[in-house]
Each structure stands twice: as structure tokens, then as C-alpha cells.
Amino acid sequence: MTKLAPKTLAKRIVKIAWSKKAEDIVLLDLRKISSMTDYFLVCSAGSEVQARVIAEAILDSLGDSGIKCSVEGLDGSRWVLIDCYAVVVHIFLPEVREFYGLERLWGDAPREEFSDDE
Numbered sequence: 001m002t003k004l005a006p007k008t009l010a011k012r013i014v015k016i017a018w019s020k021k022a023e024d025i026v027l028l029d030l031r032k033i034s035s036m037t038d039y040f041l042v043c044s045a046g047s048e049v050q051a052r053v054i055a056e057a058i059l060d061s062l063g064d065s066g067i068k069c070s071v072e073g074l075d076g077s078r079w080v081l082i083d084c085y086a087v088v089v090h091i092f093l094p095e096v097r098e099f100y101g102l103e104r105l106w107g108d109a110p111r112e113e114f115s116d117d118e
Contacts (some may be wrong), residue, residue, distance in 0.1 A: 004067070006038040006086035013089055014114050016061050017043050020054040022091070028102075028109040038086045040109075042102055044094050048077035051091045055080040058089060 004012070010027055017025055022043040031038050045051035055074060059082065062069055069084040078096045082089040090102060103111070 009067070009084060010039045010041055010087045013041055013058055013062075013084075013087060016058050017041075017054055017089075017091075018114070020057050021046075021050065022054050024097075025114040026103060027112040027114070028106050029111070030106065030109050033106075033109055037083075037088045039088070040102060040106065041087055041089045042092070042097070043090070044092055044097055045077075046094075048093065051077040051080050051093065054091050055082060055089075058082055 014025055014027070022045060025041065025043040028040040028042065029038070030036070030040060043054070045054055052074060055071060055077075059069060059071060062084065067084060069082050071080065071082050073080040078093050079100070080089075080091040082091075090097075092100070
């Protein structure tokens with residue numbers, strides 16, 4: 001299994017998500033406030049199909065590099081969670097993202113926002 005530093009892995013996932021037109025990508029740094037993971041990467045998809053495409057691109061790319069992840073929610077694709085241990089990816093439809101408000105729940109976490117020119 002390939003081992004990447006958590007921040008390097010997160011940045012790689014950001015690039016994959018952008019390549020599939022994910023929107024509003026935010027990286028929450030949980031290292032000082034939680035022991036469950038180092039980072040949450042949160043992004044939005046415009047449709048269930050797009051959410052699935054983003055998730056599959058992440059899983060395929062990381063899998064090709066030998067990085068093991070588990071996934072939940074691919075069937076419904078309103079909220080797809082990809083657990084790469086040090087980085088947990090949340091792909092939401094916008095209304096579901098707003099409802100659950102992970103950024104609000106983890107509001108004390110340092111955050112990094114990404115634009116499409118990163």
C-alpha cells in the first residue's frame with residue numbers, strides 16, 4: 001500500500017475532485033481537535049450522477065496508486081463518504097451539505113478553500 005502524507009493525499013484528492021467539476025471544496029484540518037482523522041475534505045456535486053462520478057474518480061485514482069479507501073453512499077449518491085483513514089472525503093448534493101452542516105459542526109477547525117485554478 002502506498003503511503004502519502006495526509007496533506008499530500010488531501011491535495012491529490014482536491015485535484016481529482018476538481019477534474020470532475022466538484023464545487024465549493026473545503027479542507028478542514030482536524031488534527032488538533034479530533035483523533036478520528038487528520039482532515040475532512042468537503043465538496044459539492046450538482047447531481048447524484050456527478051457525485052458518483054467524483055467518488056469513482058477518487059477511488060479509481062487512489063486505488064491505482066495502491067491507496068486503500070472504503071466508501072459509503074454510492075448507491076444513493078446524495079452524500080458519498082470516502083474514508084482514506086487520514087483523509088475523509090464528503091461529497092454532497094448542495095441541499096444535503098447545507099442540512100448536515102459539517103463545516104458548522106467543525107467550525108473551530110482551520111479551513112482551506114480551493115478555487116479551480118489551484
